[in-house]
Amino acid sequence: MRAIPTIRTARLTLRAMRLQDFERFAEIWRDPSVVAHLGGVPWDEPRAWASFLRNAGHWQMVGYGQWAIEPHGTREMVGQVGFFVDRTDEAASPWPEAGWMLHPDAQGQGLGIDAVQAAHDWFDRVITGPLTCRILPGNDRSDAIARQLGYHLADPETEDDGALQLYLRKTPPGGPRNLLDDCSTRGSM
Numbered sequence: 671m672r673a674i675p676t677i678r679t680a681r682l683t684l685r686a687m688r689l690q691d692f693e694r695f696a697e698i699w700r701d702p703s704v705v706a707h708l709g710g711v712p713w714d715e716p717r718a719w720a721s722f723l724r725n726a727g728h729w730q731m732v733g734y735g736q737w738a739i740e741p742h743g744t745r746e747m748v749g750q751v752g753f754f755v756d757r758t759d760e761a762a763s764p765w766p767e768a769g770w771m772l773h774p775d776a777q778g779q780g781l782g783i784d785a786v787q788a789a790h791d792w793f794d795r796v797i798t799g800p801l802t803c804r805i806l807p808g809n810d811r812s813d814a815i816a817r818q819l820g821y822h823l824a825d826p827e828t829e830d831d832g833a834l835q836l837y838l839r840k841t842p843p844g845g846p847r848n849l850l851d852d853c854s855t856r857g858s859m
Contacts, residue, residue, distance in 0.1 A: 674729050675796075677737070677788050682781055684737035684751060684788055687725055691738055691747050695722050698749065703774045707809040728754050734766065734797055739785045741776065748776035751785045753793060753801070763802040763836065766793075770815070777811070786815050794842045804834040819843065 674686035687695065696718040698704055705712050713721070728735030736752035749772035756767050770786045793801065803821060805812045820843035824836040 674735070674737070675792065677792055679784050679788050681742060681784055682788075683740045683742065684785060685740060686729075687722065687736070687738045687747070687750070692719070692722055694747050695738075695750075698747075698771070698773050701773065704771065707806045707812065708771065725750070725752075725754075728752075732766075734793065736769065737785075737789065739772065739776075739781065741781060748773050748781070749785070751789045753789070753797075763838075765800040765802050765838075766797070768793075768801050768803040768839075770812070782811065783815050783818065786819065790819055790842065800841075801839045803837045803839075805837060806834055 676686070677684040696713070696715055699713040699718045699721070702712055725736045732755055734753045736750045736754065738747035739749040739751055740747050749770070751770040753766045753768050756763075768786070768790070770782060770789075772782050772785075776782075790801075801821075802824070803812075803816055805816060816837050816839075819839060820841070821837035821839040824838040
């Protein structure tokens, strides 16, 4: 069994999802404001359970996956961040896809960029290689995070077509950061 690394920044912890997180995970994905930029349809419990298990399976099968985002001083996940392989979409990229999501109560505090940067620092150090992400037009917060991390639209002509836009990140901006500058890791692959 592969160990899922725990990443701590000054403000939050990225950690493995635990069985006791499922109720909160399902609650987050039922929230219409959460799914507004992620397909638009709140998830029922069976869909949330399948995704929750798929997250755990990613770590075992490909060596990376999604972490629960937990701000320091709380015991509750407020979202998720990490990487996955999409084999459900024929148009999916051959490279790992990055994804991030925060409950609206946790947005606007800088936690999103903190979590996404920490996850990407880990990826650049441990896995390496190109990454993609898909963002709906109008999701300005995710677009800003993606661009800050060096993503660019793979096909700029799709910018106004209303469908998910594919972003590509060939290498980290300015090369990999030193993860020890602002966070520490525990655990290993």
